[in-house]
Amino acid sequence: MVRVTVPATTANIGPGFDCLGIALSLYNEIEAEEIEKGLLIEVEGRDKEEIETNEGNLIYQSMLKTFDRIGWHPKGLRIKQYNRIPVSRGLGSSAACIVGGIMVANKLKNSPLSKEEMLRLAVEIEGHPDNVTPALFGGVVVSCQDQGETNYVRFPVHEALKFIVAIPEVQLSTKASRGALPEFVPFKDAVLNVGKSSLLVAALMSGELEKISCSLKDRLHQPYRISLIDSLKNIFQEAEKQEINQLFLSGAGPSIVYLTWNQEKEEKEKIFYRIIEGMPEEWNIVTLKGD
Numbered sequence: 442m443v444r445v446t447v448p449a450t451t452a453n454i455g456p457g458f459d460c461l462g463i464a465l466s467l468y469n470e471i472e473a474e475e476i477e478k479g480l481l482i483e484v485e486g487r488d489k490e491e492i493e494t495n496e497g498n499l500i501y502q503s504m505l506k507t508f509d510r511i512g513w514h515p516k517g518l519r520i521k522q523y524n525r526i527p528v529s530r531g532l533g534s535s536a537a538c539i540v541g542g543i544m545v546a547n548k549l550k551n552s553p554l555s556k557e558e559m560l561r562l563a564v565e566i567e568g569h570p571d572n573v574t575p576a577l578f579g580g581v582v583v584s585c586q587d588q589g590e591t592n593y594v595r596f597p598v599h600e601a602l603k604f605i606v607a608i609p610e611v612q613l614s615t616k617a618s619r620g621a622l623p624e625f626v627p628f629k630d631a632v633l634n635v636g637k638s639s640l641l642v643a644a645l646m647s648g649e650l651e652k653i654s655c656s657l658k659d660r661l662h663q664p665y666r667i668s669l670i671d672s673l674k675n676i677f678q679e680a681e682k683q684e685i686n687q688l689f690l691s692g693a694g695p696s697i698v699y700l701t702w703n704q705e706k707e708e709k710e711k712i713f714y715r716i717i718e719g720m721p722e723e724w725n726i727v728t729l730k731g732d
């Protein structure tokens with residue numbers, strides 16, 4: 442029997458659409474073993490009723506693709522998933538299944554695939570690299586996919602950073618959320634995003650954390666996505682009024698991250714909590730660190 446642990450991830454971090462991601466201190470665990478025949482999938486934990494326990498299971502699908510690549514298939518398979526990452530909330534639950542499935546399948550056959558080969562397969566399955574790279578490598582990962590090739594740079598998450606994550610009951614699929622994006626964006630919006638995203642990476646790498654506050658604005662995806670759910674729009678509008686500018690939509694949403702790093706900002710944290718608590722729907726707030 443082999444076991445792997447995979448972190449949740451938050452992608453985009455505001456302006457870094459499809460290229461920035463950070464691993465968070467919230468983990469799924471996957472166990473797998475070869476059995477004589479058949480397929481047994483057991484799921485425990487959060488949102489377990491939403492996770493398929495048949496051949497449609499994403500971990501199983503990702504394991505199959507890995508076995509194809511390795512050129513070996515087990516006679517039968519038992520998989521156990523301990524799920525802690527909320528499903529379809531923008532916290533990389535699919536990436537964790539894909540990366541976890543690839544890692545556990547690779548481990549089952551004594552790890553013939555390198556991390557780079559696992560990354561290539563994970564990006565092929567997920568379609569974009571910003572969740573799967575931090576799920577596989579941990580830390581902050583800047584990744585860029587071009588003509589089928591993914592290049593990335595990974596560095597550690599600054600230990601002062603705190604991710605206050607507001608997670609709504611309502612779900613939003615990445616497919617629906619990507620469907621809200623425009624085919625074209627104004628040139629000035631693209632320019633703003635290039636500047637903000639570059640500044641954000643520089644601030645995260647250099648430790649000049651105060652520069653994060655002015656780096657999280659996005660014009661490529663958030664304005665289109667927050668219109669999909671009323672409370673998202675209300676939260677961002679209210680936060681702007683109260684001068685809280687450290688918020689971003691986690692991945693494709695609907696979860697929201699308030700990113701903070703020092704005690705002086707506690708007053709702002711309280712305001713963020715009050716805004717979330719004032720919403721008519723149910724939201725949970727969890728505080729996470731980087732992985």
Ligand code: HSE
Pocket residue numbers: 452453458459460569571572615619662692693
């Ligand atoms: N970059 C992706 C998106 C992350 O925003 O659609 C979600 O998987």
